[in-house]
Amino acid sequence: MKKRNKFKHFVYLLLALAMLLYALPKLSLGAESGFVFGFGIAWCAFAFLVIAAHLHFILGVDEEKTKRLEAVRKAKLDRWQGKWKEEESVTQRS
CATH class of the missing domain: 1.10.287 (Helix Hairpins)
Known part of the structure; x- marks a missing residue:
């Protein structure tokens, strides 16, 4: 590609x-x-x-810059998914 x-x-x-x-x-x-x-x-x-x-x-x-930006995007997505799962588990306990 x-x-x-x-x-x-x-x-x-x-x-x-x-x-x-x-x-x-x-x-x-x-x-x-x-x-x-x-x-x-x-x-x-x-x-x-x-x-x-x-x-x-x-x-x-800018290939190195693209790699760094992709790592930041992945970290943000992981953090967002972690918060979403945490909120989901709190609502299920209630």
Whole structure:
């Protein structure tokens, strides 16, 4: 499952790079100002954000953080289930 998920992100990364390389020559990023220049800069910024997000996932930068968060979630669930069972046993005694 993990490899397939990374493969999907790798394909999306390649598509985003191809889209950026195709669009860069067509975008007007010259010294002129105005709406066209602003659109070109914003479009490139969003494209770079997409590329960075896929690289972040592919490189596995936050795998350790994900493991720690999963441990915290499991501990909270165990604590919640313990309280629920305790309340259930108290109500059954009454």
